[in-house]
Amino acid sequence: MAETELISLPAAQDLATAALIANKTAPGIAGRVASALVASEAAGQPGHGLSRVPSYAAQARSGKVDGFAKPSLEQVTGSLVRIDGAFGFAYPALDLALDALPEMARTNGIAMAAIRRSHHFGQGGLHCERLADQGLVALVFGNAPKSIAPWGGKEPLFGTNPIAFAAPVPGEPSLVIDLAVSRVAKGKIMAAEKAGRAIPEGWALDRDGNPTTDASAAMVGTMLPIGDAKGAALAMMVEVMAAALVGSSFGFEASGLFSGEGDPPNLGQTIIAIDPGLSSGGAYGERIAALMTAMAGSEGARLPGSRRIDARLNAERNGMEIPGLILDEVRALAREGARCSS
Known part of the structure; x- marks a missing residue:
């Protein structure tokens, strides 16, 4: 068997969707989850791509994640919404937040969505980028099951706890910065x-x-952690922003994301959207352009997140190279479901 196989984006979407539907996930939700995984894979982030399908499927089969859950939104104030993920996949809950935030941010200057009873939220930069492409500066904080020890400790307490940021750049692709604190x-x-x-x-x-x-x-x-003690401190900060602030579980309380065993992880995410035109008094466009010009003039400098653009174009034109072992596992999940339904 070849080490990798070439697969088109539509074929990857169909395959991942079929595998999830075959494992106790509603078709509409399966399609939305598959879309997020394929988008991550296409952007050069395989850790949030098709390799997640088997673990997602195992959790849907066991009920650790509810593949039929419908998130709900509560408008708390003019600039704050709370979203209950209902122990389902995170992506439908994120869609609720990303649909609600732009109008709130343009009205109030800043808006926040607090998501609880959630799950793995994938590549945070993709969610921020959706807001930046609408002219907003965005931040996403999400916690994860424990895997990092406090600095000086030996036992894991914090998750890898991603932080993502995106900002619009007039006439150019949005600036996207996405990092885990590991x-x-x-x-x-x-x-x-x-x-x-x-x-x-x-x-x-x-x-x-x-x-x-x-x-x-x-x-x-x-x-x-990145930066040793500084990275461990950032991990703790995200636990506050994504767990304490929204009322979800801390990393040391959450079950793992790589098997179907255990209770729902009850993770949290916080999304903040800012209207940069309001906050800067109209100066944002000129200021961000000056920053990008300075970056372009710095010899050897690489703009954070810029590789995703070429990766996407290549994936759209030529397909994606995926390890054969991963594709075989996803295909087996889809075939098993087809046999059970026949």
């Missing part, structure tokens, strides 16, 4: 494990606290 997102290690590949040293420790290049050992060990 040196890499844990999904990258999971993707390496599924593909049978080693990971670089410096990403993670095994369960005994030793550096490891074994992806399986890293999955049951701890992640190393």
Whole structure:
């Protein structure tokens, strides 16, 4: 079997959707989840891509995530909504937030969505980018099950806890900055494990606290934070922003995202949208243009998030190279569902 296979975006969408429908997920929700996973894969983020389908399917089968859940929105104030994810997949809840925030932000200058009883929210930059493409500056905070120890500690307490940011740039693609507070997102290690590949040293420790290049050992060990103590402090900050602030579980209370065992993880996300024209008195467009010009004039500098644009264009034109082991697993899930329904 070839190490990787080429698959088009529509074929990947259909395959992931079929696999999820076959595993206790409503068709509309399955399509929305598949769309988010394929978009992440196309943007060069395989840790949030098709490698997630087997774990999502296992959780839907066991009821750890409700594949039929419908999120609900509560308007708390003119600039704040609370969204109940109902222990379903995060993407429908995120859609509610992203649909509501633009008008609120333009009316009030700033708006926030607090999402609780949620799940894995994928590539945070994609959600921010949707707001930036509508002219808003956006921030997303999301917590995750424990995998990082407090600085100086040995036992994991915080999640990899992504922080994402996006800002509109007149006449250019939006600026997108997306990072986990671990040196890499844990999904990258999971993707390496599924593909049978080693990971670089410096990403993670095994369960005994030793550096490891074994992806399986890293999955049951701890992640190393970016910037050492500073990264661990950021992880704690996100726990406040995405869990305490919205009323969801902390990372040390949440069940894992890579198996069907356990209770729903009850993760949280906070999304903040800002109208930069209102906050800057109309100066934002000129100011962001000056920043981008300075970046362009800095020899050797690379704009954060810029690789996603070329990756998307290549995926749209030529398809995506996916590890064959991952595609085989997703195809098996879809075939099993087809046999059960026949």
